[in-house]
Amino acid sequence: MNLPTPAVVAERSTHPIPRWALLLLCAAYVLPGLFGRDPWRNADLTAYGFIASIAQGHAPWLQPAIAGLPADGGLLPYWVGALGIKLLPFLEPSVAARIPFGLMLAAVLALAWYSCLHLARTEAAQPVAFAFGGEAHAVDYARAMADGCLLALIASVGLLRLGHEITPEILQLLGITLFVYSLAALPFRQWKARAAMLAALPVLATSGAPAVALALSVGALWLCYRSTYEDARKFLPWILGAMALAALVAWPMHGWAWRVKASERSVLDWLRLLGWFCWPAWPLAAWSLWRWRSHLMRRHLSVPLLASLVPLLTSLLMGADDRAMLLALPPLAVLASFALPTFQRSASALLDWFSVFFFTAGAIFLWLYYTALQIGWPAKFLANVRKLAQGYEPEFSLLTFVLALLGTLAWLWLVRWRTARHRHAIWKSLALPAGGVALAWLLAMTLGLHPLNYARSNKPLVDRIAAHLPKEVDCIAAPSLPTHALAALEFQGHWRVDATRGLDRTDCAVAISVQAEGTPTPPSGWKVLGVVRRPTDRFATYLVMQKDR
Template identity: 45%
Template sequence: MNLPTPAIVAQSAVRRLPRLALLLLCVSYVLAGFWGRAPWKSQDLESLGYMLQLAQPALGETANWFRPTLLGQHDPQLALLPYWLGAGFIKWAPQGWEDVLARLPFVGMLGLTLAATWYAVYALARHPAAQPVAFAFGGEAKPSDYARALADGSLLALLACLGLARLAHEATPALSQLCFASLIFVGLSTLPRWRLQSGLAVAAGMLGLTLSGAPSVALWLGVGGSLIRALAPTDPAQGRMRMLDLGLLALLCLLCVTTAGALDLWRWRVVPHEMADVHILAKLMLWFTWPAWPLALWSLWRWRAQLIQAWRYPHLALPLWFVVVTVGATWLTGLSDRALLLALPGIAALAAFALPTLRRSLGALIDWFTLLFFSFCALAIWVIWVAMQTGAPPKIAANVTKLAPGFLPEFSLLAFGLSLLATLAWVWLVKWRIGHHRAALWKSMVLPASGAVLCWLLLMSLWMPLLNFARSYGPTVQKVQLVTGTARCLQYAGISQAQGAALLFHARVRLKAATTPSAQCPWLVMDEKNLPLLEDRLQDLGWTLEATAARLGERSDRLLIFRPAQPIQATPALPEPAKN
């Protein structure tokens, strides 16, 4: 702790970010994308299918809440808790509102992730090892004000990450894993200041992450984070780590192992890689964690002297450990962006500790780049929307028609008003940022975060009908219903789980594995890609092709509809009992 800190911050640089503005920014980001959106392909729709099967099992069947199934197949991730939450809300949903209520717990989990990241960085920045240099004649930033400014910067950095937008607005296990990993992060960061609250956060995080399909990650985060907190020098103002604290953390890790073993949740999905995959991982991290990763690397460089004894500096060691574990899990499980999602709170925390060390020229470069980038993106979104509504410019309108044949644009006054209001707020913010005002630590992250929220809000309002048309199965299912009519039961063969979930949700039918035709299930649907494998089998069962359901010009996700080759003989009615 004798190493000099690279943070030199005056009290004037930690002025308060208006709470109302920060709250409105977070609320706009969280709600945009959850409301008014149809379930998209594929995992978002598959998750809804599992929830529907749990909440509304087929007649005569009983849902197994410890082995959720869709089309008779188990979830390969064995994620239980997110499906339990969604299914529980669906049970209370009126007809037609199932997807809306199923998303409510995920709205709360995204909000909890943002709050947990803020409080984690606030607690880490209060540690003596993270404090700025004390001035000879006073005037350095006060610990609480300095910690609050860095926490604001970390929250803005998290909102700015490009990879957070889509995955954090889907009702999938990926979002619940992000939420519970953030709870572990904040629980370990606040130890030993708030022992009870921190213990509950770590317990909820490890158990929730285990039940969300990532018990191995939960164990690594809990064990490694506990060792970091045990080795780190304690702050006298926050209290000391006691053996009881370490014993409780060890007990929580044991609980995680026991729960995963009892529910048979351990799954080792290690994927072999080649050297070429390193470039894939690098590209994924390059865009997925932008713009936080350059600041995170700058933070590690400026604090490099402290990294030699990283365990003595929890504000560096703890978020770095979360990033290392998550990137390792991403590498070992198939380079999935959903696994990398868990690294964002740690990267945002590291980016926040770069803010006190930024040179003015670097901060200006960040401002101008983000100003031009997000202004151009917002302008493009508006121009394409105008082309969809008016047909001008004609070339852009023709490109939209070519990419989404059959789409009919619709005008929403509410969406237009919200988008216009958000754009005007962006213009005011740009004017404020390039004007003369006092310096603040979080100023370099205001434009990246606001620009990311603006573009996401414009996409989820102006482009929502187009995105729903392009990324949902709704139009395809409507064509299926034109053929099958009012049939309440469909047989299936060779369809994906996303296609099955689409039929459950959009058509509201009961699905049955393919057998011989019956009066109760007189139609069969199949993915066209599996026709060569199943055509002979379906003919033997007595099915013949009737129609194809696909959007105009679409070559993938085409559903074939089969009818009985021979007329189905009606089942004779039972004679009524004689009356006495």
């Protein structure tokens, strides 16, 4: 039965974004931070530690470890990063490890675009046909919707930081986007859909999310079983095969782990997290579900809805975990794109003006801080930096300054374009949010890169610890340190670190322990060589100690 569609789209509303502009936007989003950025604590630096342990031969490929502590979860992300270091020996190791993850982020953007393209081409997703012609053509409509999906994904706040790390969640993000693409492309690209499904579930399972892979596969089996599309039913064996393959590879790669920790408070925390983390995709996705409510079981809604609900519920069960919620962003962006043909002009204008004021104010704020660091004005901004990051000395880079200036000028041009009565394209409402997020990341990774490295990296802590250590250090005992600090000591300080034995049983002559703020109290048999704090940490105190012989 053909149900009435809420999408009313004229031909003139389906002009696609120029390919050069779309590629430039993606480059401005993906490339900043690939070079010149230190691994940041906590998860980013920890993941780099496991990657470096394999690449530098400190641990076997099947059991990466930091200071003797083995990794938990899937091993595939650490293998990918280690291969990056092996294949790019001419680059600094942390940069070489980050390159494959940058490529995977680009692949996520591309797969989301193609997923929406194929879903928008289905018959149920087509807009109303006009009595006298002039309605959107199917291919043009699908391309414009795919452009809107990509803009919604780039505009998602939660993807901004987590999407640029080298953590297992990036592979999980790639896996769930492959899953959506597989079901979306099934009517048009059958062999690509099969290959994508065979890759999607094992990638999820071997990167620490086998339960998500299992839930998605069960949902996909149900959707395909009840589908009236014959090729969807023929797809069932491929889903079962991908399930079996995922289960098979998850066991030897330590993929299975039980991390449920929900509580009554988790629901409120989860709602607060959802409110900002998935902005602006979640309100648009909710509007899509409402306007297309009579089509919920059609492919263009049921596929992204399934792929959104599984990670959202997983996040809730894990105590409002933001990294689990990250996986919901690509399917939510696909859902959000179907709100665009039904979006009211008043809501579009509200989103535009919010984006203009918020991101312009943020850009001005960053430029003022940068000016204060370089020339000392405004003095209050400089005083704030000195207070928050003691010992920080600013640096000037002509390249980062030029890139930041070009990005700011591009933002001003985009604002001018959007406010100049260009009202036809259906993706127009997401141009400013996506451009603003890309600008924020570009300015943070140019104007703010050096101070952020100082504040978020453990390199300053390693330098301060090194000043108190003897010249010859055989090994450092550090049983109480967090994993990210162990990774910094081992792979930024280049010391042999042992976190497996307590201070009473260690053979190391030097030890480092962490304690809350207060008077340093070394354990019996140890003397304090120095007391160290990270420049931006007012609470944790690191004691550098030596055996009292």
